[in-house]
Amino acid sequence: MEKNDKLLESIIDNMNDAIMVFDLEGKLLLLNAEAKRTYSESALTTLSALHEQYLYTDLEGNQLTLEQHASTRAFRGEKVKNEKVVVKPKGKDKGKGKQQIIEMNASPIKDENGQITSIVMVYRDISEQMNNQRQLLEAEREKNEALENALKMKDDFLATITHEFRTPLTVINAALQSIDKLYGQELTEPVKKYLQRIKVNTFRQLRLVSNLLDITRYNAGHLKVNPEDLDIVLLTRSIVQSVDLYAKQKGVDLKFYSDTEHCETALDEEKYERILLNLLSNAIKFTPKDKRIAVILSIKDEKAYISVKDEGIGIPKSKQKKIFERFGQVDSLLTRQAEGSGIGLSLVKTLVKGMKGSISVESDYGKGSTFTVCLPIVKPKTSPPEATLFEGQDGRVIKAVAIEFSDIYLD
Amino acid sequence: MMLPGKIKVLVADDNKDFNDILSEYLSCQENIEVVATARNGRDAVEQIQATRPDIVLLDMIMPDLDGIGVLQALHGLPASKLPSFIMLSALSNEKLIQSALELGASYYIIKPFDMDILVNKIYQIAGKRASMTETA
Numbered sequence: 001m002e003k004n005d006k007l008l009e010s011i012i013d014n015m016n017d018a019i020m021v022f023d024l025e026g027k028l029l030l031l032n033a034e035a036k037r038t039y040s041e042s043a044l045t046t047l048s049a050l051h052e053q054y055l056y057t058d059l060e061g062n063q064l065t066l067e068q069h070a071s072t073r074a075f076r077g078e079k080v081k082n083e084k085v086v087v088k089p090k091g092k093d094k095g096k097g098k099q100q101i102i103e104m105n106a107s108p109i110k111d112e113n114g115q116i117t118s119i120v121m122v123y124r125d126i127s128e129q130m131n132n133q134r135q136l137l138e139a140e141r142e143k144n145e146a147l148e149n150a151l152k153m154k155d156d157f158l159a160t161i162t163h164e165f166r167t168p169l170t171v172i173n174a175a176l177q178s179i180d181k182l183y184g185q186e187l188t189e190p191v192k193k194y195l196q197r198i199k200v201n202t203f204r205q206l207r208l209v210s211n212l213l214d215i216t217r218y219n220a221g222h223l224k225v226n227p228e229d230l231d232i233v234l235l236t237r238s239i240v241q242s243v244d245l246y247a248k249q250k251g252v253d254l255k256f257y258s259d260t261e262h263c264e265t266a267l268d269e270e271k272y273e274r275i276l277l278n279l280l281s282n283a284i285k286f287t288p289k290d291k292r293i294a295v296i297l298s299i300k301d302e303k304a305y306i307s308v309k310d311e312g313i314g315i316p317k318s319k320q321k322k323i324f325e326r327f328g329q330v331d332s333l334l335t336r337q338a339e340g341s342g343i344g345l346s347l348v349k350t351l352v353k354g355m356k357g358s359i360s361v362e363s364d365y366g367k368g369s370t371f372t373v374c375l376p377i378v379k380p381k382t383s384p385p386e387a388t389l390f391e392g393q394d395g396r397v398i399k400a401v402a403i404e405f406s407d408i409y410l411d
Numbered sequence: 412m413m414l415p416g417k418i419k420v421l422v423a424d425d426n427k428d429f430n431d432i433l434s435e436y437l438s439c440q441e442n443i444e445v446v447a448t449a450r451n452g453r454d455a456v457e458q459i460q461a462t463r464p465d466i467v468l469l470d471m472i473m474p475d476l477d478g479i480g481v482l483q484a485l486h487g488l489p490a491s492k493l494p495s496f497i498m499l500s501a502l503s504n505e506k507l508i509q510s511a512l513e514l515g516a517s518y519y520i521i522k523p524f525d526m527d528i529l530v531n532k533i534y535q536i537a538g539k540r541a542s543m544t545e546t547a
Contacts (some may be wrong), residue, residue: 159504163472166501166522167426173523174432181526182439206523397508398520398528 040096053095074106223354227266251289266378286312417444423455424470452476471500482514
């Protein structure tokens with residue numbers, strides 16, 4: 001028996017937790033070596049002495065009264081488990097040691113009648129663990145900051161590059177327009193033909209640069225949607241009409257059908273236009289002469305379905321999934337995406353997703369394809385007014401080049 | 412109602428080639444006269460004060476003083492002494508556009524652009540300016 005007691009004592013003394021047992025009057029009955037090491041001797045007499053010399057607070061820094069303290073609650077019969085508390089010596093001649101974060105456990109000890117006779121308190125020092133955790137979080141935060149900085153630098157770099165790329169293209173474009181308008185009559189037919197090729201390829205280059213920037217911007221999560229209250233039927237019709245000339249020049253019949261006359265919804269006009277123009281540009285490009293393209297708008301269950309149906313060359317089954325493939329994170333992929341299938345259907349998909357919609361394709365190889373965009377109808381009143389980016393901009397920003405359609409009849 | 416005489420335009424762009432081509436193109440228009448060109452912002456401010464153009468075509472990125480800087484430098488002048496500004500820039504950064512418009516620019520045209528659209532805007536603004544001086 002005595003041997004067992006000795007063994008138990010040695011086990012308790014070798015524990016890293018401070019263990020203290022108090023009787024009903026709050027007098028210290030028993031303590032282990034770790035408790036002796038950690039707390040001042042004069043404090044290790046009664047619970048009130050301990051509270052006299054040490055300040056207990058929760059992790060937010062709120063002071064714990066003796067009433068809230070685990071020991072008092074254990075006397076009332078409560079079992080306190082792993083409560084995180086900060087213990088700090090009150091200073092001067094009070095307490096010893098330094099501030100600790102502890103996990104506090106307290107349990108009542110009962111006699112055979114179930115009466116509480118004493119309580120046992122176990123303090124586990126978790127300062128180091130908490131500090132490690134804090135350091136990890138700090139490191140994580142720093143890492144995120146560095147990443148954000150890198151992304152911002154990448155954005156700035158891309159803006160600069162875009163500007164640099166566009167500047168010579170602007171000069172070439174202006175020179176071409178001048179030749180055309182000012183000296184057009186002096187040109188021979190072969191020269192005109194060559195100039196046309198220069199023009200088309202200038203636009204192609206410009207489109208590549210624009211798409212490159214868009215893809216990178218959207219990849220970095222900069223897709224801002226600015227919905228305005230619009231009539232989607234009217235808007236779709238006018239977009240289709242705006243490219244009718246291109247279709248006619250290619251000998252393709254382009255028609256717009258809608259099952260609804262008007263439908264007000266909150267829509268980002270610019271992005272919607274880009275989606276539709278891209279789909280139409282592809283359709284016109286891949287549809288041979290004398291064939292048809294239909295744009296069909298239908299409203300069903302609070303959703304707008306916009307289909308661009310062509311009688312073009314179609315897409316083989318094996319490629320249907322790939323045409324929408326998400327942008328890779330690897331930058332070397334960017335060029336391919338920017339040119340890709342005409343104008344980057346992945347960009348279209350990103351735009352559609354940004355507008356909380358979806359896009360799908362059905363195609364019979366050799367017979368034609370149908371791209372269908374589904375967008376939620378957002379009742380005008382529910383659209384947040386602050387989402388509009390430029391207030392009072394009313395058409396003062398001019399993008400005067402329809403680059404989407406610039407090289408349609410090249411092939 | 413057109414202004415009496417030709418519309419006086421100043422072209423401010425640091426790219427010499429573009430500045431030359433645009434100036435020539437505009438000079439060939441019936442009612443437009445390019446009164447001066449500038450290749451940096453500081454020069455633009457001086458030329459604007461010296462030549463009193465109706466319309467300034469202003470590039471955003473220029474040495475010495477950028478487009479925004481030019482707008483700020485002239486911001487305090489009374490409206491009757493101020494030309495109208497059309498910004499021309501390859502930058503389509505929303506914040507930049509917004510600050511140019513807030514500083515009073517009439518239009519912000521993203522480069523490259525169709526020069527006839529620019530010519531139309533010049534006539535439009537000139538028409539507005541003429542009707543304003545009439546009512547004043």
